[in-house]
Amino acid sequence: MSCIETIQAYALRSIGLGERLLPRGDYTLCEHFTLIGSGMIWNVYFAVMALLLGFFFANVLALGKAAQSAWLRKPSEWFIFLFRGSPLFIQFFFAYFLFLRLKSVSPMFDGLTAAGLGALIVLFLNTAAYSAEIFYGALRSIPKGDVEAADAYGITGFRRFRRIIWPTMLRLAWPAYTNEAIFLFHATTLVFFSAFPVHQQKGDSLYYASYFADKTFNPFVPYPILAMYFILFTLVIVWLFGMVNKRLNRHLPQAQRPRVRYRPNLLR
Amino acid sequence: MKKLILATSALALTAGFAAADVVRMGTEGAYAPWNFVNDKGEIDGFERELGDELCKRAELECEWVKNDWDSIIPNLVSGNYDTIIAGMSITDERDEVIDFTQPYTPPDPSAYVAMDPDVDLENAVIAAQAATIQAAFIAEQGWTLVEFATPEETVAAVRNGEADAVLADKSYLDTVVGTDGLVMLERTEAIGGGVGMGLRESDGELRAKFDAAIQSMKDDGSLNELIAKWEVSSQW
Amino acid sequence: MFSYCTDPSTLEGLTWLSCYLTTGKHLSFYASFVTVLVLLAITAPTALLFGFGGATAARSRIAPLRWFGKGYTAIVRGVPDIAFFLFFVIALDQAFEYLRHKVKCPDWEEPIRQGNDFIVCQAAKLPLSTAPQWVHETYGFLLAVLTFAIVFGAFAANVLYGAMNAVPHAQMETAEAYGMSHRQAFWRIMVPQMWVYALPGLSNLWMVLIKATPLLFLLGVEDIVYWARELGGTVNPRFTDYPHGDWRLYYFTFLLIFYLGFTRVSEIVLERLMKKLTHGQATTGGEAQRKAAA
Numbered sequence: 001m002s003c004i005e006t007i008q009a010y011a012l013r014s015i016g017l018g019e020r021l022l023p024r025g026d027y028t029l030c031e032h033f034t035l036i037g038s039g040m041i042w043n044v045y046f047a048v049m050a051l052l053l054g055f056f057f058a059n060v061l062a063l064g065k066a067a068q069s070a071w072l073r074k075p076s077e078w079f080i081f082l083f084r085g086s087p088l089f090i091q092f093f094f095a096y097f098l099f100l101r102l103k104s105v106s107p108m109f110d111g112l113t114a115a116g117l118g119a120l121i122v123l124f125l126n127t128a129a130y131s132a133e134i135f136y137g138a139l140r141s142i143p144k145g146d147v148e149a150a151d152a153y154g155i156t157g158f159r160r161f162r163r164i165i166w167p168t169m170l171r172l173a174w175p176a177y178t179n180e181a182i183f184l185f186h187a188t189t190l191v192f193f194s195a196f197p198v199h200q201q202k203g204d205s206l207y208y209a210s211y212f213a214d215k216t217f218n219p220f221v222p223y224p225i226l227a228m229y230f231i232l233f234t235l236v237i238v239w240l241f242g243m244v245n246k247r248l249n250r251h252l253p254q255a256q257r258p259r260v261r262y263r264p265n266l267l268r
Numbered sequence: 269m270k271k272l273i274l275a276t277s278a279l280a281l282t283a284g285f286a287a288a289d290v291v292r293m294g295t296e297g298a299y300a301p302w303n304f305v306n307d308k309g310e311i312d313g314f315e316r317e318l319g320d321e322l323c324k325r326a327e328l329e330c331e332w333v334k335n336d337w338d339s340i341i342p343n344l345v346s347g348n349y350d351t352i353i354a355g356m357s358i359t360d361e362r363d364e365v366i367d368f369t370q371p372y373t374p375p376d377p378s379a380y381v382a383m384d385p386d387v388d389l390e391n392a393v394i395a396a397q398a399a400t401i402q403a404a405f406i407a408e409q410g411w412t413l414v415e416f417a418t419p420e421e422t423v424a425a426v427r428n429g430e431a432d433a434v435l436a437d438k439s440y441l442d443t444v445v446g447t448d449g450l451v452m453l454e455r456t457e458a459i460g461g462g463v464g465m466g467l468r469e470s471d472g473e474l475r476a477k478f479d480a481a482i483q484s485m486k487d488d489g490s491l492n493e494l495i496a497k498w499e500v501s502s503q504w
Numbered sequence: 505m506f507s508y509c510t511d512p513s514t515l516e517g518l519t520w521l522s523c524y525l526t527t528g529k530h531l532s533f534y535a536s537f538v539t540v541l542v543l544l545a546i547t548a549p550t551a552l553l554f555g556f557g558g559a560t561a562a563r564s565r566i567a568p569l570r571w572f573g574k575g576y577t578a579i580v581r582g583v584p585d586i587a588f589f590l591f592f593v594i595a596l597d598q599a600f601e602y603l604r605h606k607v608k609c610p611d612w613e614e615p616i617r618q619g620n621d622f623i624v625c626q627a628a629k630l631p632l633s634t635a636p637q638w639v640h641e642t643y644g645f646l647l648a649v650l651t652f653a654i655v656f657g658a659f660a661a662n663v664l665y666g667a668m669n670a671v672p673h674a675q676m677e678t679a680e681a682y683g684m685s686h687r688q689a690f691w692r693i694m695v696p697q698m699w700v701y702a703l704p705g706l707s708n709l710w711m712v713l714i715k716a717t718p719l720l721f722l723l724g725v726e727d728i729v730y731w732a733r734e735l736g737g738t739v740n741p742r743f744t745d746y747p748h749g750d751w752r753l754y755y756f757t758f759l760l761i762f763y764l765g766f767t768r769v770s771e772i773v774l775e776r777l778m779k780k781l782t783h784g785q786a787t788t789g790g791e792a793q794r795k796a797a798a
Binding site (some may be wrong): 081082084085086087088089090093094097182186187189190193194206209210213217218219220223224226227230231234235 | 716718729
Binding site for chain 2 (some may be wrong): 527528529531532590594597598601618619620621622623624629633634637640721722724726733734737738740742743744745746750
């Protein structure tokens with residue numbers, strides 16, 4: 001099979017399209033690159049969906065943790081502590097166990113034991129907790145003057161939150177949030193590795209990398225290829241978040257604009 | 269001249285080392301009855317007893333090492349231990365990378381375990397441990413395959429209804445049949461060869477020693493006794 | 505362990521449990537907690553050292569050293585730690601043996617790579633194949649420490665790099681105005697002051713390090729999650745005196761409590777440390793402390 005044919009056959013293998021059987025016999029570099037790359041579809045799916053959904057929930061949690069009322073504050077604090085204080089590995093285990101139980105209660109929960117939904121929920125809750133802590137930290141360091149100025153202009157209530165507090169919080173939190181996005185992306189490799197079963201050999205990039213490592217008994221080819229893909233996608237994340245950062249800080253004079261530095265303030 | 273003497277003395281030195289060498293036996297320790305960790309925290313099972321006996325017969329000093337299944341071959345070729353004795357079937361793929369002794373158990377079929385004895389395999393969801401010959405077999409048949417990281421989880425999946433059946437080595441499934449309503453299907457699949465000890469391709473001498481020891485155990489019937497004791501496979 | 509444990513099948517309730525929880529296998533489980541804690545205790549300073557080296561290299565005025573420092577942090581941080589652990593330990597081990605081979609057996613003529621095999625002379629083996637088992641285990645443990653330190657050192661380097669830049673520039677200028685050399689200013693002014701800026705990042709790194717320990721089994725160290733899986737799984741009466749069903753949930757709950765507790769204790773200790781470091785610093789925190797005392 002030429003490389004083009006290999007790509008046609010396996011580029012979408014991880015979502016079940018193309019050749020049904022995985023390559024056998026001599027495993028070419030082209031097959032390595034194509035299949036591991038195909039697996040990246042799952043990693044990207046998990047990362048994008050969990051981040052998008054987690055972002056909104058994180059805002060709610062951060063406000064909850066900053067709230068005066070203990071009824072709002074305590075649950076948020078505990079949720080954040082629970083998810084930040086335990087390894088993702090163990091969270092996946094408990095979640096899978098719980099989903100199996102739910103499934104036996106009602107067929108409504110059938111989809112949960114599949115990685116596409118179940119693992120996504122865990123990653124979503126996990127990233128929400130981490131991001132909430134970042135946002136909470138930012139919320140506490142909003143310059144007093146900003147809020148006072150808003151009051152002086154008669155901007156109050158929800159309008160003050162939406163126009164003044166929230167944008168400032170986001171701007172302050174963005175560099176750390178970029179790191180969280182990168183770590184969440186890396187954490188997606190744990191999904192099939194430790195917790196959720198792989199259906200019809202439709203796995204993520206790590207699944208295919210270990211497939212090759214298992215067949216060729218040579219870990220020095222597939223894992224570095226996997227690493228290369230991740231470095232590439234990490235650069236994409238840094239670039240994308242950098243664009244958003246630019247927009248968040250567009251009102252500031254050129255020299256004062258904080259550049260997003262890939263600095264791990266809050267991580268997994 | 270001087271260099272030559274040095275070289276010979278170095279050779280003598282290495283030969284001296286080799287005589288007192290400890291053979292390190294790599295196993296997984298998570299595959300009863302072949303090899304597992306017993307209550308005392310020691311490696312136990314069919315292969316533990318077999319390995320100790322083989323070492324005695326080959327007059328070798330042996331030591332047991334546990335290693336994760338996924339990296340068991342890379343660590344052998346890299347020299348972290350000298351043999352693999354972990355219920356490893358002799359396959360062509362593996363034989364290209366490492367060498368095997370003659371098999372110490374005959375090829376045994378793989379079996380299915382399910383909750384319902386009349387399950388229709390072609391339309392069922394079948395569980396297998398990821399990256400095993402069983403997983404490859406189901407994929408080739410075009411049946412619905414679901415892979416788990418450990419053998420324990422594959423059986424658990426059948427128990428809780430995630431999968432309709434599990435395909436694995438018969439000896440392993442024998443240990444779970446009868447609990448929680450699990451039954452073994454009559455159908456078996458003849459996949460995989462006999463189980464042998466894996467060694468580095470460059471370790472021909474050690475392989476010959478173990479080969480001879482296995483042969484002597486086959487000849488005097490002690491191997492069959494051991495197989496019967498641990499119920500790992502059919503006998504020779 | 506206890507004298508009444510000779511025949512567990514006759515025991516019930518708490519006596520059974522007391523025997524069950526003190527089997528050799530359980531003792532290994534408890535010992536693995538010590539292993540993990542010792543590993544963390546050694547890895548943290550080592551990673552910090554690597555981080556310091558990386559950060560200093562990244563700030564170096566010598567270009568190749570700077571590229572090395574920046575490359576190290578950028579590459580290692582871009583890769584998920586699992587992917588790194590899956591091949592790196594074997595590579596590291598082979599690299600060490602290769603170097604020893606070159607030094608100890610210069611007359612060796614056979615190739616080191618024979619087909620798939622990696623073969624060095626007997627004297628270059630690490631550890632020597634005649635070494636007792638504990639030496640092998642310690643070596644494996646140290647390799648794991650080194651791998652962890654390299655990965656987390658890259659993150660630490662990034663944090664420290666940021667912290668070094670955060671030390672007010674005027675401080676350095678003042679130091680040089682007083683006639684300190686570049687080296688003196690670095691060691692006497694920047695290094696003592698950078699910790700307060702680095703601590704938030706480093707404490708998060710510590711939390712991440714704690715939570716990376718379930719991956720230790722990939723590096724050949726039997727960690728707590730490995731034993732919890734091993735002990736919690738269903739066991740057949742043929743292979744144990746203490747048969748039971750799938751108890752993984754209980755074992756994992758225990759681990760969950762351990763990790764949460766460990767996190768909490770770390771949080772409290774780090775908070776105290778932060779207070780101490782802030783003392784007398786030109787930051788808002790230090791200012792607040794000064795005002796409170798006055």
